[in-house]
Amino acid sequence: MWIEKIENSKGIRYKYTERFKNPATRKFIKLSITLNSANKQAQKIALEMLRNKFDEKYISAEKQLQEKLQNLTFYTVADEWLEYAKPTVKLMTAINHENYVKRIKKFIPADLFFLNFSPAMAEKIIRDLYYTINLSFGYSKAILETIKAIMRYAKKSGYIYDISDFEEITIKRRPLTENELQKTMNKFLNKNELAECLKQLTALNPRLSLAMEFIALTGLRCGELLALRVQDYDRNNSSINVNATLISKVNNGDEVKRGTPKNIYSYRDVLLNDRAKHIIEWFILENKKSAQWNGRTYKDRGYIFTSKNGYPYDLSYINRILRKINIWDKRITSHIFRHTHISLLAELNTPLKAIMQRVGHHNPNTTLKIYTHVTETMKTELNNKLKALNF
Template sequence: MWIIELESKKGIRYSCRERFTDPATGKKFILAVTINSNSRQAQRTGRQMLLEKYNKRISREKDKQKRKEELLFSAVCDEWIKATAPTVKVETQDNHRMYCKRILRALSPGLLFQDFTPAIAEKIITEMYYTERLSYSYCAATLIVIKMIMRYAKKAGYISDVYDFEAIRIKRRPATPAELEKATNKFLNHDELQNVLHQLRVLNQRVALAMEFISLTGLRCGEMLALRWQDTDLEKRQCNINGTIVKIIKNGDEIQRGTPKNVYSYRTIDLNSRAISILQWFKADNKRLELWKKGNCISRTYHDRGYIFTTRTGAPYNIQYINRILRKVTVPGKKISTHIFRHTHISMLAEMNVPLKAIMQRVGHNDPNTTLQIYTHVTDSMKQELKNKLEKISI
């Protein structure tokens, strides 16, 4: 032990210091305590204080090491979800839980965190992508979640290095004919769109008009459902996109409306005559429902919340409910969901040779590749136009 004299406003004091060795790691470290005098008795007290401080530190380290040895990987997932919850949207929290469940499903029950290795993580992703043939985007998102969990674990002191986890990559496999066909079937041609809308009118006229509105505007379904009358200007033929419906919130809740997907999703778009007609139809029909309910003393359930595309109670439609109706619609080779109408709008703009940048701004994309996935899948009419032009080539 050595002693250093310290001078402060309170007078002269003494710092007793000693170098110790961590029995678990073998690393050296220094501890210090302060005493009021440099007498032999004070030095003995200082020595005792240093020893107590050392024992407490070693005890804490042992407890910490024991916890690390007993810590389950599932517990770290839960910690990470709770730690990120205040910084992300409700839907993102739900996605985090979904990806964690998928990862845990591939692990042995009760797997310790210290036994979760980069090799295990890579095996999970490899089997998902190459064996189960899940989509590249889904597997890549799952891998990102694994890396985020490990980064959190490093900050929490559960692991010292995450380099090998960060180095994991997915190499795209060659697309199968079925996958290529699926990629080209993300939109409807004119005849298919007419067929789908006809089937929907039989099932639910309000949903049919809502899906037609998406095909005319390119809105995401959540953005369309979040539209309020205050967001529209029928004279200027425009609507302002500034919100979305949170999927996991119960239908009818007052906090059902959330912020758009990202900063690029805030936009004002122009409307054509048919889109204006659909808005006017909903304005009239919503008013009819409101007046009818007021006159019906037995069932007064309609409540005007300011939304446009609503159920008969005045609440925005639940997206899952819409998709259940869409699953009843059949078109050979096409999976009908709310998003196919958005893709259809993009394909129609591409067919009209609208510049890529203009399409991106209209539909709220910030990544050109997202738009190009639809933009580059030319429609039948564009193929025919190219065929006709090729006939005119002469040397």
């Protein structure tokens, strides 16, 4: 302990300072108090007061934390992180976080104490997901990042002091399975497949068929399509302004929630050809008719691509209908129409950068996969035609 003499307008006082070792961080901290005297009696009092101050501030707090840790489960910490992160992210990101945590919990007993959750357990979860269950690299990596985020939160909360072993966990891409290779090849439809797909979809739901055709003509994400409002359509300039996405978890009949687009590059104007203009104007006209003729059941919310009652379609409903379509070895989802648009632009030899700007891509990987496959197919077809040339 050392003493510092302080002189000011109030007179002379003495500042007593001592260093203590924080039991939580193992680092030294300094605590101080001020008394009016520096005699031996005052020094004894000062030392006792400093020890009491340290005990109250650090020792008792550490004891309370240790008592909490005795009963703290991994589930509790994961749920705490969800609440901690929710205000800082988009609604769809928060929904994804919840889904990732649910997946992680499937590998962990509900009564597992947090302190018993080890890096080896975390690594096994990722290895099982990616190498055994054969889930995608992107999804498995997202689960890993979620675990790391939970551990970072735990460190901030004082539940754990060293998470370096968790931070060092990595995931290495494995060779693609035959099924994954096939999926890569089947992310889009050729023109004949698109025509057949829309034909089958028209028989199931004509309005939905037009909406999916609109995606194939514009490359919108389904959420972006559903968020389009009448004021987002510029008839004079034949374009739409993409400025939002519809939250997919909102069911028909619930209050519609608009969220921000996926990223800053998703804000864009998209030019429409005559067929796309015809589709969007058909929806606007049909919605006006429904508002006039079916006032009791129809509610105008300003959205364009809606069901007959005025609610934007629910994404899960759309994909449920699309699963009924039978196109050889193709899994039909709303996203395949977006990929189809990219493939159609690639066939037209549209520059990659122009495609990325049109569909709102920042990372070129997805665009390149489709673009490269289409151009390679075009080369193969050209080679076959050249072989057939005979004079």
